[in-house]
Amino acid sequence: MARSRKEKLQGCIRMNLLTILTVFGTLGGLIFGIILRSSKSEAWTQREIMYIAFPGNLFLNILKGLILPLIISSIVSAIGSLDLSLSGKIGAKAICYYLCTTVLAVILGIIMCVTIRPGKDYDVGEVEDLKGRRNVTTVDTLLDLVSDGKIGVRILVGCIEGVHLGEAKRNLTLFDWKMDDDQDNLFVTGSNTLGMVVFSVVMGITLAKMKVEGRALLAFFDSLSAAMLMMTSWVIWVSPLGVFFLIAGKIIEMKSLSQLAGQLGWYFSTVMLGLTIHGFVVLPTLFIVATRRLPFRFIFNLAEACTTAFGTGSSNATLPVSMKCLEEKNNVDTRVSKFMMPIGATINMDGTALYEAVAALFIAQVRNVQLSLGQILAVSVTATMASIGAAGIPQAGLVTMVMVLDTVGLDSKDVTIILAVDWLLDRFRTTVNVLGDALGAGIVDHLSKGELARMTENAEELSDVEEHLMQPVGNKDNMALT
Structure with a gap:
């Protein structure tokens, strides 16, 4: 018995080793x-702080x-792997559910952060000043979502550089505003995140539509996605030291x-x-509306999943348990669970x-950066797309969090504020x-009973035809004589 408990304890430690190390690092x-x-009476210089934080x-x-x-390969691989033959209507429902719930989650997070303002009234003190920031208007940010600046900018440059459109004129009304032809474009270091994500989504849809012709390229992105997932997991294991x-x-x-x-x-x-409201109010409400039954x-x-x-702390590691709970306890069709759960993860x-x-807006509030409506919209779009590219491994959201901060011009180093x-x-x-993911599988399973029944009938008819064709010729002649 003692040995059994020791083995259980060792198994628990192995399963939660990354979390334990992260807690110790924090x-x-x-x-x-x-x-x-407390070791110095005078304030630390920025150079000394830089040396300590360098690792x-x-x-x-x-x-x-x-x-x-990571983002490109994950999005292209996930969307390109969709079985459009199965997901004619079933897949459309699944994608609509994924998109709607993710957008609702982002909107809820923004509303919560704007309403509660967890980072308000912060005394900036010795924290790095952001006085070098350019004042980006709402119009500029909205235009940044769909434009790399002037027509003809190379795609490669668009991938490795972001661009902000300059202001045409100041103090103009809505009716006499116009864009000057000689406006200045400000190229900044960093990736054009939104353009990169949109390209990945379109590429994934294209490969899914190409079917056989696109398998070679899709296999490349599948392999790249698997390789990046492995590399990301290696880097995540270094996070306790980095967090320290x-x-x-x-x-x-910090001053205070x-x-x-x-x-x-x-x-x-x-x-x-926000997580409680989304998980136990928003998602169950969607389940009730779609299935007309209580989700309790x-x-x-x-519960086990x-x-x-x-x-x-991993969606991928939970997949076998989730699918077992859906199929054995909630009677979800195996075709739906096997289609939706891996994609959902x-x-x-x-x-x-x-x-x-929430984290992006919180960091902006801590830094006393006023985000415009367009920048908040950019946060919502990027957070939605970044969640698609987030690997289903522990703390992978930390990787995509850096991308969200970069979209609105916040320093990626500020992610350290929330690491604790x-x-x-x-x-x-x-x-x-x-x-x-699981509630979505239940909703799609309920809404797709007709399609699933027809697919079963077609499969049975095809099986009967194949069985008839496989019969020996002599048997067919004997059947004809009788």
């Missing part, structure tokens, strides 16, 4: 930062380097630790409230989308991700 960084902070900044740079290949130095540097840099702790508490509460028993039967999701990340929207509580929020948002 606590160690806090303690180390406080010790260094953490190196970790962030590695994450940023993974964004382009990033938090230590941030502790030294108590105020930062209070704001992190508000941030944590905002994300948790359905959700109760998913939700527990596994919280324990592992890749592209349907409601909890991650909500978290990224990210390891715990990752478990809760993964649980919401899995719950959303």
Whole structure:
């Protein structure tokens, strides 16, 4: 018995090793930062802080380097792998569900953050000043979503550089506004995230429509996606060390630790409230509207899957348990569960989308950066698309979070502000991700009873024809004589 308990304990530690190391990295960084902070009577210089945070900044740079290949390969592979023959109507319903729930999650996160304002009234103090930022108007940001500037800009340049359109004139009314031909375009270092995502989505749809002709290229993106997933998992295992130095540097840099702790508490509460509302109000409401039945028993039967999701922090690791709960306890058709759950674990990340929207706005509030309506719209679009490209592994949302910050011009290093509580929020948002996938499978299964029945009939007819054709010729002659 003692040995059995020891084996269970070892298994639990192995399963949660990354989380345990991240917690130790967070606590160690806090303690180390406080010790260094109190070791000097005068303030630390920016250069000294840079030296301490250098390993953490190196970790962030590695994450940023993974964004382009990870997002492109994941989106193209996930969308290109859709079986359009099965998903004529069934797949359309699944994609509509994924898109609607993700957009609702992002909108809910933005509303929560704008209403509660967890990062308000922050005393910037010694924190890095953003006075070099350009004042981007709502019109500029909206135009940035669909334009790389002047016609003829090379696609490659558009992938590696972002562009902001310059202002035409100041103090113009809505009716006499016009764009000057000689306006200045500001190219900034970093990827054109939205253009990259749109290209990936269109490429995935194209490969799905091409079927046989597109298999070679799709196989390349599948392999690239698998390779990037493996590389990302390696980098994520380094995160405890990166978190240690990033938090230590941030502790030294902050002027008021108590105020930062209070704001992190508000941030944590905002994300948790948003996840609770989305997971146990929005998604069940959609289930009730679509199926005309209460979701309580359905959700109760998913308890094992939700527990596994919280324990592992991985949507992919929860897949076998989720599919078992759907098929054996909730009687969801195996064709629906096997189609929706793997795809959902890749592209349907409601909890991650909500978290990224809240985190981006929270960091902007902490930095006292006023985001325009267009920039908030950019956050919503990017958070939606970034959640599609987020790998279903623990803390992968941290990678795409850097991309969301880059979209609205926030420093990716500011992600260190939320690292202290990210390891715990990752478990809760993964649980919401899995719950959303499972409820979506239940909804699509209910709405697709007719299509599934016809598919079964067609399969049986085809099986009968094949069985008849496979009969020996002599048997056919004997049957004809009788």
